[in-house]
Amino acid sequence: MLADRKALLEQEIRKAQAEAANMYLSIAIGGGDVHSKDYQDLKEKISNLNFDLNAVNLLIAQGHK
Numbered sequence: 001m002l003a004d005r006k007a008l009l010e011q012e013i014r015k016a017q018a019e020a021a022n023m024y025l026s027i028a029i030g031g032g033d034v035h036s037k038d039y040q041d042l043k044e045k046i047s048n049l050n051f052d053l054n055a056v057n058l059l060i061a062q063g064h065k
Contacts, residue, residue: 023042
């Protein structure tokens with residue numbers, strides 16, 4: 001169960017990071033604001049997903065399945 005959750009989290013992180021990279025490129029080229037609500041929300045989502053992934057990795061390392 002944790003291995004499945006780990007795979008899902010990793011997939012969601014990659015997807016969100018790709019979206020953030022594209023958004024950042026748009027901001028950099030278009031002179032946008034990195035403090036925009038959409039960009040900050042996406043950064044927070046990535047942080048939360050990474051936090052969850054770290055917890056899952058810790059549980060797996062402790063021998064939980």
